[in-house]
Amino acid sequence: MNKEQIAAQYKSLQEQICKGLEELDGKAVFRSDVWEREEGGGGRTNTIANGNLLEKGGVAFSAVHGPVSEAMKKQLGLEGNAFFATGVSIVLHPFNPHVPIIHMNVRYFELDNGTYWFGGGIDLTPHYVVPAQATLFHQRLKAICDKHDATFYAKQKPWADTYFHIPHRNESRGIGGIFFDHLSENNTDLSKEQLFAYCSELASSFVSIYAEQANLGRELPVLEEHLVWRNLRRGRYVEFNLVHDRGTKFGLFSGGRTESILMSLPPLANWEYDYQAKEGSEEMKTLEYLGKDWDWV
């Protein structure tokens, strides 16, 4: 199994996911932007907007290669002269505040010195945290993890909690999920093929995991106050992505394709000075859930 096969599989996963999301949405279709990278490789950024379910979303595939830049050496501490990187990255912003925002990413990286690793994860950002739905989401992830390695969920769930934390708000971005990086045969019990199978299953399970979450909320009535709250939570999503997310920051500072990197940003977001949720409100309950890490399973 070589890098071309991994890239081909990720590219086909992108297609499969877009098809599945179009069915789930029932109205909007993806538009494709194919782009090339001057230094080598390119990608296909698929985006969707103004659907029944999805107000804005992106499913991006890329496979890029080239010399290891100074920025990469400095920020990523890479040893090697040339790199190859491929992955699929998704962020979906639903219209209905009772449907969560979701993010998924699977990626593969290799250097010309023979080192490689897999990274990725899935995490959920409900505008309103509903514990039973959070549990369901984590159960799905745990089931996938357990099929591949009995230790993965226990390791990768807290990894997500740590990664998706917004320090300046002392809040979690959402209810977490799983996150992993730099996995290889050297630091897991799995072979390269087995790690790839794990990443592939995560990606191929994405639509059914999100469909389950979306269908629980998409028909719920939307009041003005729900939209106000949704827009404020989207503001937090922006704060996390622009201030903390390593991938976003690295992409922007290393001259990546801005529109593909920032496809993660929401439609209509809002910032209100010192917003205070009312005692006992659904908004306050959500803030309480986001104030610490929970064992949802």
Add this chain to the structure above:
Amino acid sequence: MNKEQIAAQYKSLQEQICKGLEELDGKAVFRSDVWEREEGGGGRTNTIANGNLLEKGGVAFSAVHGPVSEAMKKQLGLEGNAFFATGVSIVLHPFNPHVPIIHMNVRYFELDNGTYWFGGGIDLTPHYVVPAQATLFHQRLKAICDKHDATFYAKQKPWADTYFHIPHRNESRGIGGIFFDHLSENNTDLSKEQLFAYCSELASSFVSIYAEQANLGRELPVLEEHLVWRNLRRGRYVEFNLVHDRGTKFGLFSGGRTESILMSLPPLANWEYDYQAKEGSEEMKTLEYLGKDWDWV
């Protein structure tokens, strides 16, 4: 003239500015949040929302002191054990897309080793760039500069162009203005008193400068397409502040008061994937003006 006098003057400038902006707005009034900083000092954050003119705005005063933290040593390269910092910071987001966003900041910093400096600036972010208005704005700033030092405008105008640039968009945040930092008697022809007089005049001229700009646009009709564009431009403002603005980043990472730091963020902002302005449209003209630095005077 000591640090207490500077802080007292800045505090009184905050009051004067808020009074002036309330008159200009004609409807909304500022609410005050007084806060203390655990390590020493505190501030008063005044915010306004849902006015006739101003949809959201903040005028913040702070005077803080304490030991020089590791973060300050590392990020700011400070030599000294204790610091004192005071300033006034303003960001206003008007409702009408034909009125520009404005930012002003004057600040004073000193260390216990005897070094001090002044910093600050004013810059304008029109949603739609109107060259005559941009010229007027720069003329006002140049007139203030020229009263204090004939070299200031020529130095501080390009400094703003450089600072308020969004590299990942290859766009200027707006039409610039003036920006300066680390000014003292050691690197200017002015004494400490004279530099303070310059900063004070900038701040005390703020309301009349903004009133002039606001009154040129506030009665213009607002179409749906103007709001869409305004929200996209506000998105860029968020990108600049969260990804690039040194003050914002330093504040968030050093444990500053989040709500005061992020009072600069707009109400309703929007991100649309790969938005393309129509050829010949007002939006396209604005993008052309933002694509390079202009000599507005």
